[in-house]
Amino acid sequence: MKQARRGKTAATRRSRAAPSAATTRRAAKTKVAAGRREKAPPGAFSSEDMGKILKLLKGASSVELKLSVPAEGHRAAARGMGLDPVEAQPRQAYFFDAADLALAKAGLVVRARRFPGGRADTVIKRRPVDPATIDPRLRRSDSFKVELDAMPGGYVCSASFKGTCSSQEVLDAATGTLPLRSLFSREQLAYYDAHAPKNLTMDKLIALGPILLLRAKHQPKDFDHRVVVELWIYPDGSHILEVSTKCLAEEGFQVGAEFRTYLASCGITIGGAQEAKTRAALQFFKARLDAGLPVG
Numbered sequence: 001m002k003q004a005r006r007g008k009t010a011a012t013r014r015s016r017a018a019p020s021a022a023t024t025r026r027a028a029k030t031k032v033a034a035g036r037r038e039k040a041p042p043g044a045f046s047s048e049d050m051g052k053i054l055k056l057l058k059g060a061s062s063v064e065l066k067l068s069v070p071a072e073g074h075r076a077a078a079r080g081m082g083l084d085p086v087e088a089q090p091r092q093a094y095f096f097d098a099a100d101l102a103l104a105k106a107g108l109v110v111r112a113r114r115f116p117g118g119r120a121d122t123v124i125k126r127r128p129v130d131p132a133t134i135d136p137r138l139r140r141s142d143s144f145k146v147e148l149d150a151m152p153g154g155y156v157c158s159a160s161f162k163g164t165c166s167s168q169e170v171l172d173a174a175t176g177t178l179p180l181r182s183l184f185s186r187e188q189l190a191y192y193d194a195h196a197p198k199n200l201t202m203d204k205l206i207a208l209g210p211i212l213l214l215r216a217k218h219q220p221k222d223f224d225h226r227v228v229v230e231l232w233i234y235p236d237g238s239h240i241l242e243v244s245t246k247c248l249a250e251e252g253f254q255v256g257a258e259f260r261t262y263l264a265s266c267g268i269t270i271g272g273a274q275e276a277k278t279r280a281a282l283q284f285f286k287a288r289l290d291a292g293l294p295v296g
Contacts, residue, residue, distance in 0.1 A: 044152070044153065044271075045153070045155075049155070052155075053148070053150070053155055053252075056130075056131060056148050056155075056157045057148060057249045057250070057252055058131070058132075058249075059130075059131020059132050059134070059146060059157075060131055060146050060147055060148045060157060060249040061145060061146050061147065061248075061249060062145065062146075062147045062148075062246055062247065062248060062249060063147065063148045063149075063150060063246065063247050063248070063249055063251070063252040063255070063256075064147055064148070064149050064150070064244055064245075064246050065150055065151075065244060065245050065246075065247070065252075065255065065256055065259050066149060066150070066151040066242055066243070066244040066274075067151060067152065067242065067243050067244070067263060067268065067270060067274070068151070068240055068241065068242050068274050068275045068277075069241045069242070069243060069268060070269075070273075071238075071239070071241075073268065073269065074231075074239075074241045076267055076268075077229075077241065077243065077266065077267070077268050078229070080265075080266030080267040080268060081218055081220070081227065081229070081243075081266050081268075082218070082220075083216055083218055083229060084216075085214075085216075087216055088214040088215060088216040088229075088231070089115070089116065089214070089215050089216070090116065090212065090213070090214055090215075091113050091114060091115055091212075091213040091214075091215055092113065092114040092170075092209070092210035092211070092212060092213070093111060093112075093113050093209055093210060093211045093213055093232075093281070094111065094112045094113070094114075094170060094174050094207055094208065094209035094210050095109070095110065095111050095207075095208040095209055095278070095281060095282060095285070096110040096111070096112070096180060096202075096205040096206065096207055096208065097110065097205055097206070097208060097282060098200060098204065098205060098206070099206060099286075099289050100286075101282055101283075101286055102197055102200055103196060103197070103200060103205065104279075104282050106195070106196060106197050106200075107126055107127055107128065107195070108124070108125070108126055108192070108195055108196055109123070109124070109125040109126075109127070109278055110122075110123075110124055110192070110202075110205065111123050111125070111278075112165070112170045112173070112174075112183060113170075113213075114167040114170050114171070114210070115167065117167075118166055118167045118168065119164070119166070119167060120164065120165050120166055120167045120169065120170045121162060121163065121164050121165070122162070122163040122164070122165055122170075122183050122184055122188065123160050123161065123162050123163070124160065124161050124184065124188045124191050124192050125158050125159070125160035125161075126158065126159050126160070126191075126195050127149075127156050127157065127158035127159070128156045128157055128158070129146070129157050129158060129159045130157070131146050131157060131159075134146060134159055138159075138191075141161070141187055143161050143162050143163060143185070143187060143188075144159070144160070144161055144187070145159070145160055145162070146158070146159050147159075147160070148249065148252065150252075150256065151274045151276075152270055152271055152274055153271075153274065154274060154276075161185070161187055161188040161191045162188075163183070163184055163185045163187075163188050165183045165184075169182065169183055170183065173207070174207040174209070174210070174296065175207075175296075176207075179203065180202050180203065180205060181202050181203070189202075206295075207295075207296055208281070208282065208285040208295050208296075209281075209285070209295070209296065210296075211232055211233065211234060211235075211281055212232075212233045213230055213231065213232055213233070214230070214231040214233070215228065215229070215230050215231075216228070216229045216230075220262060222262065222265065223245075223258060223259070223262040224258070225245045225246070225247055225255060225258075225259070226245065226246075227243060227244070227245050227262075228243075228244050228245065228246075229241070229242070229243050229244075230242045230244070230277070232277055232281070234281075234284055240275050240277055240280060242277060243263065243268065245259055
């Protein structure tokens with residue numbers, strides 16, 4: 001009887017604890033491209049998907065091809081690509097949203113990143129978008145970009161406004177000593193106001209983060225495009241490793257095939273369950289908020 005009571009007490013404690021980043025990411029894996037694509041075999045696209053991708057590419061300016069590597073394959077992937085870990089650049093990423101992720105549910109992402117040397121950048125991103133419906137006047141800005149993100153079995157088109165600020169400003173905004181709106185340009189603020197829920201002004205957002213990132217750029221000898229490797233390290237010690245490359249929209253399919261060949265040559269398996277970094281990060285912090293744990 002005592003053993004049964006102790007087991008029940010331990011189970012109760014576990015049920016009250018915040019899910020780990022790995023747990024929340026597993027729940028998010030099945031939603032990587034929910035509502036944005038038809039189901040297809042792992043690592044492949046259906047003929048219907050291919051038609052939709054071709055249509056999206058006509059209005060996109062660039063493509064980012066991504067692959068998340070399972071935790072057990074991180075060390076082998078870095079070794080296969082010939083990466084030197086000491087060359088990785090540290091960064092911090094902050095997201096800003098409501099406690100219930102109302103902004104993300106509306107298809108909007110607000111993020112700031114801190115770099116070494118006192119630099120930082122910001123982005124307000126909307127997804128999914130149909131490039132054909134985007135106001136041509138927005139495309140005239142050098143800070144505006146329409147990009148197709150693709151990973152094995154999933155894709156989404158996004159439109160984003162980028163900006164710059166100082167690293168200290170990001171810290172001040174995250175701690176509430178500086179208004180969040182002050183981090184963003186007029187173009188970014190107008191974009192936010194046009195697409196955020198009407199009752200969710202920027203001053204109501206809370207800081208989620210930071211997440212530590214280690215980012216390394218690599219130019220392979222047998223692949224013509226630069227490869228970027230990012231390791232996202234969560235506050236609980238779990239992590240996501242993503243390998244990506246970018247190209248022009250018209251090069252998407254060709255570079256995609258070459259990228260797959262390159263990854264295979266590095267011993268990196270394609271077709272495993274994928275984890276979208278932003279979605280996983282937001283779900284991680286929401287789980288902590290729901291459990292009454294700090295998110296900063």
